[in-house]
Amino acid sequence: MKNPNPPEFIVLYRWKIKPGMEDQFIEGWSQGTALFREMGSLGSRLHRGSDELWYGYAQWPSAEARSDAFGRPLNSPWFAMMHEAIEMSLPEIILEPISDFLVLPIAVN
Template sequence: MTFVAAYWWKTKPGCETQFREAWRQGTGLIRERYGSLGSRLHYDQQGRFVGVAEWPNRATWQRAFDAKMVYDDPIVRSAFLDALEDRAEEPFLLMEVCDDLLDR
């Protein structure tokens, strides 16, 4: 059963493109190093970006979380953090997928 973790970030004005590019690169790095299945980035009505990352199971996510999962490339990490105004320190949702009707 797959597992999802959701995070949110608010960017500094004018840093949206920088953030999105760093998020795309960082998501690829997390997939390669920690075994995620990827993520989707959304923009909510409160002006925050919301990432919903999918994992093969909770145990894989937990191992990555316990290892202090970060974007390991210092340039990508710096671009990501420099674009931020505010963020959730922890995931704000952790959920088991029980029924999945998304077209892939």
């Protein structure tokens, strides 16, 4: 079944992570995602590719919602944790949702 309310704004991030700093990067990404969810983000996914790059996928209800969240002062160490672990960062890619058939698991409390 097609998602009736797909996110309007999606960003794909790509990095090469310094060897041995993967756990620190994951923790920083996780903390950042939690903070941005409080600011209106629709969540994210983090992937390690077979090409040795890491891929982050973040969803927002709109470009404005992301801009507002990124414009706020961030008083959390997550940003420094991530950036310390990054060996190389590639330009972000803005994705336009065309067709969304992603099935999300139901959260169990």
